[in-house]
Amino acid sequence: MLNAEEKQFIIKICKLYYFESWTQEKIAVKYGISRPAVSKLLQKARDEGIVEIVIHDERPEAGELEKELEAAFALKQAVVVPTRDLNEDLIYSTVGKAAAQFVLRTMKQAERIGVSWGTTLHCAVKEFPFEKKDHVKIIPLVGGMGNDKTEIHSNQIAYELSKKLGAKCESLYAPAVVETEELKNQLVQLPHIASVLEEGKQIDLALVGIGNPFALSTMEQIGYLTADVLQELKAMDAVADINSRFIDKNGALCRHPINNKVIGMELEQLRSVKTVIGIAVGSHKIDSILAALKGNYLHVLITDEETASGLSARLREQPSHSKLSMEESP
Template identity: 80%
Template sequence: MSCLLNSEERKLIVKICKLYYFESWTQEKIAVKFGISRPAVSKLLQKARDESIVEILIHDDRLETSDLEKEIETAFDLRQVLVVPTRDLNQDLIYSTVGKATSQFVLKSMKQTERIGVSWGTTLFHMVKEFPFEQKENLKIIPLVGGMGNDKTEIHSNQIAYELSKKMGVKCESLYAPAVVETELLRDQLVQLPYIASVLEEGKQIDMALVGIGNPFAMSTMEQIGYLSQDVLQELKSLHAVADINSRFIDQNGELCKHPINEKVIGIELEHLKTVKMVIGIAVGLHKIDSILAALKGKYVHVLITDELTASSLVARLKENHLTVSSS
């Protein structure tokens, strides 16, 4: 209830509030300074709020992001969507912020997990970079797709598996093969080699998978590394390909594209990915909207982690297309 304050009392309250809210002084320290009791300080702080001398405003990004999460979860019957607040951040900070949020989510979700499979890409690189050093036991990291060469080695599946295993002090495997080879025959020969076959077999037994969702036509890592020629890109475009998961290409409905490149990949197949208990898909950027939609329609992931602007645009697209129920 409001009451009139004389100028001296108001001046005292302002001084106390500045020390308490700006200088982080304790009520006990303030009480000693002004020669009053701690309960008296508490009453004056309360009076400051009652008289609107102090207004407490909490900016909670979660209120907005939780609505986005719920809409996407409902539309695709997902276990969870994590929308990371990234408003006003530049591109580098968005990747590192999403990477940190992903690492925290993975840490919380890995109870009773014995094998984690990792794909490759920029988002996963940042997830591992932000991953805290936390000792684990009875855990193994498995690369889900091959990756060799000298370009962008830091985002290859083998390197991501290795760096993640170091953060947790656990073992990892290495898949010593390219992600994509020249012919189906060569692929068939390589996957029969014992040291490759054993890792691929372990990939089928993982409890959790961490996969990026790529767009083959915009900022494509596979194109930058040289796995995709312009001819192949044109062919994929004619087949309505919009996304790649674990180096395999899917169309806007989430169906595997009938293109020879999908038969030349050395890595876990998407049908095997669907048998994993928990698949976490991570995607950042507006150029990934169609790619994310395709991955969700194909039911390749149980959990989606993305940035705020991408999630907002995704929800806008859902409303535009009246997608409010789980896709069949």
């Protein structure tokens, strides 16, 4: 039984977490305790009946959107997270929580998990609870991107996820994109880089983000995409990047030299992974997500409600969209 002082302390933590949307890390800093301790206290609150979580799902829209996307693209599952009326930060954290819970349920049989990079993946990993999965190994699927925004790099996401799961972790000590194809070919032959890339081919589960090179592009902000390259990609109908490789509106790999300079998993290799989970947020990514779906790179899509509604509207505009399954992809 909790004494009165312990109960009041737990209530304070719960109010910060549930009412004010503080992260567990922020609460831990405020009270000088560890993140796992905060997680345990939140669970204690539920066990003791201090907190009761009731879900009133009065909007069938999310479920209908999920069914529509699953049918349109032969997905194993679509997860549409209700996010109406939430601000941008809360949308990312809410989708991140849903993604974390989905991955935890899905990864029971996985021994090797590959991770790409991006803001949404970073948010998902932040929302993972601490669970012991010491049989698992986390492998980055693409190289790093310099010293900017290191928290969303594949290596860092792999490391943070491995800490949450008590798992082993590899690091891919190479840039995501190098200056020349010749340099790329030299680097991928280095023993450590070659071994990590080889492990990437053996993953059971992949978590990937989907980028739009022309809107809020991290690759452009960091400097990988110059104005000339962007113009060339636009001329090729490029609308998305997965694992730092660019695809056109139909999901085909663009024939641009930049795709030959990437150090990381090839998209054809991604298609051979048993379960690929794509996580993407924002209406600016509607065309990008559609391209990834048309290219049959994903088995599962996790997104927010507004973006899913935009995908649905776009499908109605294009009644002849493909329904190819992963097995039917070229």
